[in-house]
Amino acid sequence: MSTLSPLAAAFRQTEYPVGGHGRRNLDVLKEVINELDGTVESDIYGTGEGIEAFQAEMAAYLGKEKAVFFPSGTMAQQIALRIWCDEAGIRKVAYHPLSHLEIHEEDGLRELHQIQSILLGEKDRLIRLDEILELQEDIACLLLELPQREIGGELPPFEELVAISAHCRAKGIKLHLDGARLYEVLPYYQKTAADICALFDSVYISFYKGIGGIAGAILAGEEAFTAKSKVWKRRHGGDLISLYPYYLTAGHYFKQRVHKMPQYYEQAVELAALYNSCHLVTTLPRVPVTNMFHVRVALPKDKLEPILIALYEETGVGLSHFLREINEHTCGFEVSIGDCYARIPKNELKRALERLDASLQEVNWPM
Amino acid sequence: MSTLSPLAAAFRQTEYPVGGHGRRNLDVLKEVINELDGTVESDIYGTGEGIEAFQAEMAAYLGKEKAVFFPSGTMAQQIALRIWCDEAGIRKVAYHPLSHLEIHEEDGLRELHQIQSILLGEKDRLIRLDEILELQEDIACLLLELPQREIGGELPPFEELVAISAHCRAKGIKLHLDGARLYEVLPYYQKTAADICALFDSVYISFYKGIGGIAGAILAGEEAFTAKSKVWKRRHGGDLISLYPYYLTAGHYFKQRVHKMPQYYEQAVELAALYNSCHLVTTLPRVPVTNMFHVRVALPKDKLEPILIALYEETGVGLSHFLREINEHTCGFEVSIGDCYARIPKNELKRALERLDASLQEVNWPM
Numbered sequence: 001m002s003t004l005s006p007l008a009a010a011f012r013q014t015e016y017p018v019g020g021h022g023r024r025n026l027d028v029l030k031e032v033i034n035e036l037d038g039t040v041e042s043d044i045y046g047t048g049e050g051i052e053a054f055q056a057e058m059a060a061y062l063g064k065e066k067a068v069f070f071p072s073g074t075m076a077q078q079i080a081l082r083i084w085c086d087e088a089g090i091r092k093v094a095y096h097p098l099s100h101l102e103i104h105e106e107d108g109l110r111e112l113h114q115i116q117s118i119l120l121g122e123k124d125r126l127i128r129l130d131e132i133l134e135l136q137e138d139i140a141c142l143l144l145e146l147p148q149r150e151i152g153g154e155l156p157p158f159e160e161l162v163a164i165s166a167h168c169r170a171k172g173i174k175l176h177l178d179g180a181r182l183y184e185v186l187p188y189y190q191k192t193a194a195d196i197c198a199l200f201d202s203v204y205i206s207f208y209k210g211i212g213g214i215a216g217a218i219l220a221g222e223e224a225f226t227a228k229s230k231v232w233k234r235r236h237g238g239d240l241i242s243l244y245p246y247y248l249t250a251g252h253y254f255k256q257r258v259h260k261m262p263q264y265y266e267q268a269v270e271l272a273a274l275y276n277s278c279h280l281v282t283t284l285p286r287v288p289v290t291n292m293f294h295v296r297v298a299l300p301k302d303k304l305e306p307i308l309i310a311l312y313e314e315t316g317v318g319l320s321h322f323l324r325e326i327n328e329h330t331c332g333f334e335v336s337i338g339d340c341y342a343r344i345p346k347n348e349l350k351r352a353l354e355r356l357d358a359s360l361q362e363v364n365w366p367m
Numbered sequence: 368m369s370t371l372s373p374l375a376a377a378f379r380q381t382e383y384p385v386g387g388h389g390r391r392n393l394d395v396l397k398e399v400i401n402e403l404d405g406t407v408e409s410d411i412y413g414t415g416e417g418i419e420a421f422q423a424e425m426a427a428y429l430g431k432e433k434a435v436f437f438p439s440g441t442m443a444q445q446i447a448l449r450i451w452c453d454e455a456g457i458r459k460v461a462y463h464p465l466s467h468l469e470i471h472e473e474d475g476l477r478e479l480h481q482i483q484s485i486l487l488g489e490k491d492r493l494i495r496l497d498e499i500l501e502l503q504e505d506i507a508c509l510l511l512e513l514p515q516r517e518i519g520g521e522l523p524p525f526e527e528l529v530a531i532s533a534h535c536r537a538k539g540i541k542l543h544l545d546g547a548r549l550y551e552v553l554p555y556y557q558k559t560a561a562d563i564c565a566l567f568d569s570v571y572i573s574f575y576k577g578i579g580g581i582a583g584a585i586l587a588g589e590e591a592f593t594a595k596s597k598v599w600k601r602r603h604g605g606d607l608i609s610l611y612p613y614y615l616t617a618g619h620y621f622k623q624r625v626h627k628m629p630q631y632y633e634q635a636v637e638l639a640a641l642y643n644s645c646h647l648v649t650t651l652p653r654v655p656v657t658n659m660f661h662v663r664v665a666l667p668k669d670k671l672e673p674i675l676i677a678l679y680e681e682t683g684v685g686l687s688h689f690l691r692e693i694n695e696h697t698c699g700f701e702v703s704i705g706d707c708y709a710r711i712p713k714n715e716l717k718r719a720l721e722r723l724d725a726s727l728q729e730v731n732w733p734m
Contacts, residue, residue, distance in 0.1 A: 027405035038394035075604025108602030235475030237442025240582040245612030
């Protein structure tokens with residue numbers, strides 16, 4: 001059985017977790033299901049009123065012809081890339097070295113689809129336009145992730161996206177959007193989802209990250225593309241007889257939260273400023289461009305952990321349940337702002353960050 | 368949007384549907400979720416108390432070292448076959464020509480795993496022992512489906528399974544069980560699930576067929592096998608952040624129904640006898656060996672459909688929502704007995720079957 005780390009256990013006891021929308025427990029499902037009538041029919045292998053209505057709603061939101069609901073983004077994105085590779089007759093795609101496909105999918109793209117990936121750019125920054133323009137190898141598809149999660153949620157200027165899109169169209173390269181957190185970039189760009197998706201041939205969005213649903217994803221594009229994606233969904237074993245626990249909750253929390261993204265973004269900017277005022281602490285990016293950012297602390301993980309545990313116990317504010325070791329001198333964690341942030345009294349939050357600053361001033365560690 | 372056929376629409380209005388456990392609507396989920404506390408935690412990418420406990424329970428039930436919960440059987444079975452092929456260094460497996468993998472999975476096994484399938488036996492009967500013994504080609508794995516659904520749910524004698532298993536072990540061929548309906552064969556064999564699974568190297572079971580859950584499957588075997596299956600589950604996009612809507616309902620309905628399989632079986636035998644007493648009607652098998660069988664009517668589909676619609680309206684008994692054309696002279700449907708059967712007053716059911724017999728006696732169709 002799984003056991004919690006001391007940090008996760010202390011975090012769990014806090015009254016005020018800073019990130020996210022709250023615990024991922026059964027209430028997330030109950031809140032949605034209890035409002036609906038029990039005679040609502042299940043979807044059956046991707047057909048039925050409920051799933052078709054949700055897909056149509058998402059297609060309209062994304063400004064695409066059609067949308068298909070998938071159990072996971074891993075499945076949806078591999079399938080998108082496979083379709084574009086088959087169409088081009090080229091088994092190569094390009095993406096960032098820290099793309100979800102590269103670091104979280106056990107090499108599914110190669111093992112299941114025999115697709116080779118070209119890693120563009122460096123691990124610590126966005127892919128640059130010149131790297132795309134100068135790419136020598138033939139690729140079927142370029143995948144861009146907005147925001148680039150693993151570097152703290154950075155975004156290129158919108159004009160750069162326009163230029164990348166124009167280049168890809170001119171070269172016959174399909175452009176796919178890993179839009180797991182697409183909603184979260186709209187306030188910064190001051191664009192609609194459809195404005196951004198118009199630059200891309202295919203788009204994936206997720207419902208459990210910024211939206212706070214249980215699981216599930218949408219893949220959208222032209223009808224010829226989505227029709228093929230349904231065949232691949234069946235091949236992958238993703239065409240479940242019933243997906244309704246996922247799309248019903250996805251639709252519910254989408255309506256509840258998609259309009260709150262500007263608020264989450266402002267709150268992320270506010271919180272990052274508080275972090276940056278602490279000794280030894282910086283955020284990536286320094287000023288967030290979405291509701292997320294990364295916190296870096298110039299201390300080894302085993303030095304920071306007891307400081308955080310004491311802070312959680314003293315203040316009731318939970319900063320993170322997890323610390324990632326960056327190197328032997330530095331550790332960090334991810335912050336993603338959701339509904340929880342607004343529940344924290346401002347003075348409690350400030351007191352917690354002041355406490356963090358004071359603890360880090362006192363720490364006995366060679367700089 | 369999906370629309371119902373006239374037969375399905377008439378079926379939906381009936382008070383007494385004959386097969387299944389009832390409508391696949393939201394109440395199936397509500398019944399389970401409402402009994403549980405909202406603080407029950409979600410699984411996270413296959414870990415967590417709930418999913419691990421359910422997997423351990425299913426491993427024990429099947430008599431296997433470990434079990435892994437999957438969103439679908441399509442995914443679980445392709446992965447099982449892939450693991451056995453990789454281990455043997457042979458990209459060939461054998462199964463029945465009407466296996467789920469052959470007719471319902473859009474060729475996923477070949478398209479995703481480059482595995483060639485050898486179809487053993489004929490479409491209208493079980494694979495025979497001699498066909499297995501005489502197979503010349505090297506295969507990594509033989510898949511057997513118990514019961515063989517597409518021919519009405521037939522079963523070989525248990526001794527034949529023992530002989531097949533012994534042969535495969537001697538030859539180094541892995542034996543995989545498509546046990547989507549494994550529970551349903553236990554009353555006929557008078558064996559436990561573990562007795563049967565002991566003959567197989569890997570086993571898949573389903574929770575939405577005989578059990579009446581929402582979706583989901585278990586794949587079980589030795590730990591070295593299930594550990595690999597988790598890596599492939601992630602590659603397939605099946606390692607969802609949360610699968611709890613499926614395993615919670617699977618566990619609930621498993622407990623509620625697995626002990627009722629002998630009752631469903633007896634009821635299937637009873638109902639098949641009633642069908643066989645009707646003019647132009649036969650069942651496959653003549654005497655069911657599980658809770659399922661197929662009904663064949665020696666009439667074209669378009670002749671039988673209005674007869675059934677009239678019967679549903681007159682008697683309130685729904686025999687099938689769907690008719691499959693077998694050939695230009697014959698059509699048929701599948702019956703799978705669940706909780707609904709016991710709710711039908713016996714006299715109403717007999718009256719409906721007598722009405723069917725009378726209608727078929729009168730029908731104007733050249734024999």
